[in-house]
Amino acid sequence: MELAIEQAKLAQKNNEVPIGAVIVSGSNIISSAHNTSNDPTAHAEMLAIRQACKLLSTPTLYDTDMYVTLEPCPMCAQAISFARVKRLYFGAYNPKGGGIENGAKILQFCSHIPEVYGGILETECSFLLKGFFEKLRDFTNCH
């Protein structure tokens, strides 16, 4: 999760939403990514899945774990299931936009359901996001 947080900090430096994701297999890092703008599908999880599938030349990431700093949205949750990720570890819960423990709770409709562990380094993960949105709000109020 610390590597995913590093990715989120990289996003923050580029004025992108600070969310990071890492896919590992055992002790090997397969891919890592952070949110980017100008493409609504370019969430950290989606980019990490696409990178990993390209690297391994396969659409199925059996025996991999994903670490992501925020609870995945329904789009990413479904992609994680399609990719057959074995375990999902996420940081902050997302009551408004999450699709794992919140909202549509997508995994109940999926044929592959990864093991899910939420709230990993939650304080650090959510601190990054709160800081970003507070800054954005201050910017919007002044412009």
Add this chain to the structure above:
Amino acid sequence: MELAIEQAKLAQKNNEVPIGAVIVSGSNIISSAHNTSNDPTAHAEMLAIRQACKLLSTPTLYDTDMYVTLEPCPMCAQAISFARVKRLYFGAYNPKGGGIENGAKILQFCSHIPEVYGGILETECSFLLKGFFEKLRDFTNCH
């Protein structure tokens, strides 16, 4: 929808799942795509959204309509909402994997809800998919 069906037929020629999507703005075609393999996120709708956003250098496709030959899955449904597509026209209904009228019915959880019209050229759209999966089943049974 006929252009989306053409995309699905292109996929079929390449032994990909025959699903096609087109994004239009008025009478202008912005992007068109079909499913591709080796990447679980590469559904026709996702590729069409990514192409359109790249072309227009924006993450929001206001005043666009999407035509897709199959009811979008939850991943694509959420992406369609994120992209602010105005109207969604789909062909065949997908009771097993769909996320619009079936399964998680994702749009009820979304902040942007496109107008939705299902069953457009439904017979032709589903005929393509049935043919593909029958061929796949025959192949699997023989190998």
